[in-house]
Amino acid sequence: MPGAGTGPAPGPYGGTQPAPICRICGGGPAVAATIRGHRGFVVFMRFLKTPGPFCQTCGTATVRDMSAKTLILGWWGFLSFFATPVTLIFNLVQWQDIRKLPPRSFNGPGRPLDPGKPLLRRPAVLGLLVPLAVIILIIVAVVASQSDPSNAAVGDCVKQTGSQSVKIVDCSAADADFIVLSRVKSSSLCDALPGMVATYSETGVSDDFVLCLGEAP
Numbered sequence: 001m002p003g004a005g006t007g008p009a010p011g012p013y014g015g016t017q018p019a020p021i022c023r024i025c026g027g028g029p030a031v032a033a034t035i036r037g038h039r040g041f042v043v044f045m046r047f048l049k050t051p052g053p054f055c056q057t058c059g060t061a062t063v064r065d066m067s068a069k070t071l072i073l074g075w076w077g078f079l080s081f082f083a084t085p086v087t088l089i090f091n092l093v094q095w096q097d098i099r100k101l102p103p104r105s106f107n108g109p110g111r112p113l114d115p116g117k118p119l120l121r122r123p124a125v126l127g128l129l130v131p132l133a134v135i136i137l138i139i140v141a142v143v144a145s146q147s148d149p150s151n152a153a154v155g156d157c158v159k160q161t162g163s164q165s166v167k168i169v170d171c172s173a174a175d176a177d178f179i180v181l182s183r184v185k186s187s188s189l190c191d192a193l194p195g196m197v198a199t200y201s202e203t204g205v206s207d208d209f210v211l212c213l214g215e216a217p
Contacts, residue, residue, distance in 0.1 A: 022055035024062075026108020029101055030055045033094040037066040038087040039073045040080025047083075059098035061113035067091050068119060071127030081131070149200060149211065156180045157216050158200070166200050171217060178213035186210060 020030040030053035037048035050062055067088055074084035104112070119125065145151065147167040149158060157171035157179050169176050178198060184190060187199045190212035201210040 020053035021108060022058050022104075022110075022112070023051070023053055024058040025055060025104075025110040025112040027055050027057075027104045027110075027112060028106055028108070029104070031059070031097050031101055033059060033098055035059070035062045035066050035094055036070075036087050036090055037074075038070045038080060038084050040075055040077035040084065042077050045077055045080045045083065047087075054098055055104050055112065056098060056101040057104060057112040057115060059101070060095070061115040063091050063095045063098065064116060064119050064122070068122050068124035071119075071124045075127065075130040081134070085131070150202060150207070150209070152180050152183065152211055154180050154182060158211070158213065166211075176216040179216050180211050181214045182212040184210050184212060 019028060020032060021028045022030040033052040033054055035050045035052075035054075037050075039046040039048070048066065050066065052059065054062060070084055070087050070091075074087065075081055116122075147169070149166050149168060152158060152168055155171075156168050157173070157176040158166040159169045159173070159175045160166050160177045166178070171179065181193050181196055182190065185208065187201060187210045190196050190199050190210060193212050193214075195214040196212050197215055198213040199210055200213060202208065
């Protein structure tokens with residue numbers, strides 16, 4: 001297999017004028033580019049790269065292959081979750097130069113790679129669901145934390161969701177049942193509060209608390 005470098009290029013390069021030749025098939029025209037891949041393994045990760053030059057056919061095949069594998073194998077680790085999109089964007093930038101090349105005007109001693117299907121038509125594109133699922137889970141967790149009674153402060157309103165559970169809601173909401181009058185350590189401290197009609201407590205957690213509740217406005 002020919003190595004990376006330059007060589008005599010007939011035709012459009014004018015006889016023996018040196019020009020880049022594809023490191024895979026030896027054909028051309030070719031352009032210098034480096035295609036990257038990433039693998040995430042929870043506690044460690046691997047950065048891969050395949051340097052050019054590439055002709056349009058071999059470069060497209062390499063971009064699609066390494067990007068497809070990155071989409072499937074690149075997300076599995078905290079740092080890899082961020083390294084994978086960077087790798088994919090880098091490959092997209094490199095592909096912009098590769099795709100501008102004209103079709104091969106001369107052949108080399110090697111066989112060009114098969115580009116196969118476009119990346120978005122491969123099963124590997126389902127790898128994009130991984131970051132989407134993580135983003136959805138983060139949003140759900142943030143929304144849930146905002147309604148968690150452990151975050152309730154004086155002036156917040158809560159809705160009773162069960163015999164022993166409440167969640168924070170907007171005070172203008174029709175289903176707001178109570179307003180938080182005070183947040184204390186013991187329910188006995190709620191007894192002297194004017195307008196107190198109920199209490200809600202959580203114990204056995206890192207920060208035990210009692211919410212003194214009055215009728216919602």
